[in-house]
Amino acid sequence: MIDIPSPAVAIVGRHNSGKTTLIEQLIAELRGRGLDVGSIKHHSHRGFDIDYPGKDSYRHRAAGATETVIAAPGQVARIKTVEEEVECSELVRSMPNHDIIVVEGYRKSGLPSIEIMRAGNEADCRAAALFVEAARAGLPLTTDFTQLGRAADKDASGASPTTYSAEADAAAKMPSSNTVAVVTDIPDAREAAALYGIPAFDLADVAGLADFLGEHYVRPRVSVVIQAGGESRRMGRSKATVPFAGRPLICRLVERLAPVADELIITTNEADNLGFLADEFPELAIKLVPDAYPERGALPGLYTALSAAENPYVAVVACDMVFASARLVVAEALAMHESGADVVAPANKHGFEPLHALYRKDTCAPAVHARTERGEKRVQSFFDDPDITVLPFAQERVLEAEPRGGCFINANTPEELARIEHSYLGE
Template structure:
């Protein structure tokens, strides 16, 4: 079972020429974000292949000089690793090796594909041609910035005309606000839908026994590692009181459906409206292999893509009940769809900025597959139990 895993870290890059002031800015921004309680990682792209972090006379240097190609230095408070490499790793690979941060701030790596903040300073001669290229061509060396930090009037005017976020070179608070609101990992509510009628099952799916315990208990434990809050939409709260005894790393609340008339779209509205956080993952209570890693990757994708929803899509179509939604954008669209008597969970997708999470994305996030398998009948439940007993859980 996925009871523990590494959460992928969102990342953004600051780029600029030598003496543009980007390092000074980055240091101040990191300090500000850390003071707000964010867990920040950072990457510095060094242009010289032979840079060093130890020096002659240190024990680590002597280890490497003797021929060790991988030296780890550990103290009670920190660890450093010096590894000789033959091919420079990509920025994506480096970021992937740094999980569990609210944000990774990268200095350099313009061509990495990460969102880029361009730093341009009036007093730096090297920034003048870069500023001209941005103002005339809309990019610097082929990369369009998501924001600029500058004290150059021409760049400020251009940014305003193109509605590009623009910050003064000394506006650390403003840059930190931008990063926290747009790119840092958001707080996440996981809403488990357990309010269905379960007619084919013949009893509540939430409380049906599965591998010796209620099915809902299994789902809660699978998604808890990624959740800052768990909400269960249910009309049988009295039968789920046993969930209070679970040892979880987050709060759990039971909430009733908003609408008396049930249905997929109405259930989705109930889930999003009950959440305390703006980012909401919605999972059906009968998805026996619900995947916390998949939810985590979807949440990061929603933030990085600036989408209103990230919905996995496979050969069977959309999977709306293993998706992540931005509540403030989706609730009005769902309400309008309900008013038009629409009932399918996907019936509001055309009204929001939806991002598909394709088969390659799904495989990367949850290589084992099977995340969307669900059980609707006693026969399906029994088959799934036998499969797990014979082949192991995942």
């Protein structure tokens, strides 16, 4: 199984801000949209326990076990003794394969954070007043709000509308440079968010908040497209059905890439010859799509892939890449998500590898279509489009994702395929 890192956001606020209620509603909304949601709760007090005396698992730990797993059909729990508090980043890394993880607390984790401020909570009102004061003064979100509050408390002129007391130190838990949104019913907080250019949502607008997370933080869906085309002149037959290790080569590509595909497409002009894939992989719902253009060429083939895909990210791999890497697809998708690039393409001193690359559908499809209409055949011909951002994925990053390398090895002739097969079977 290929583990896909889970994106995470933190819901933060002061005591009694309503974090748990918001998270409960948000998880339900995201789940209702078909997303897989994980959650992490930060408990600030040492010594909490989810087990209790009398249970067998409690007796195991009381006897000295430092880690206990409780397993039942459909559920598993792990209780582990640790010397120090585990970093939030480590917890997130330990929870792969979720579309998003919603974290309660962990304000200092560095995660993108959503600040909740509720008018019914006195500490939130104080925080909102400090927040808007800083925003009106043009202070950055890196401001030390604790010091700002203390200065206001000492302002004998009464010019500041805010107060600060050591007893209510929750007011020092303020938005920061990690704050990406505010959820509030306090006018001061909404004004401050607007001044800082941060979106603000009403407490009841859970659907709007879910839309925001879906657009910016939920793991983007990836369509994986295997380009099988049709008969290859140099191979003398279809590359998709040529035998490799006793099975059609296309089966190997499907098995290697399916674990990271939210949608699996094969572009082919011989759908009848590949009909066996539906029986071979009934759980995958593989789509067989013919070429959109009668002309052969890598760029028209890419347009077919982008047109057929339903997801925002499209990974395109040639069917003769015997060692195509699902891990490389994951790494490219993460790089695209972090960088905002339109194309993430492996690159070395010889140039790009456009047939094991990732493309953003909504921006690349129009550019590829325009160049195809002009008669271009090479994929790289649209890389210089001023509206397209290309992120070269350096060789060291490829090897970091796939240490064994070999991702771009392809077979064009029976002799080349035989050599690759001999090497593969000899491993």
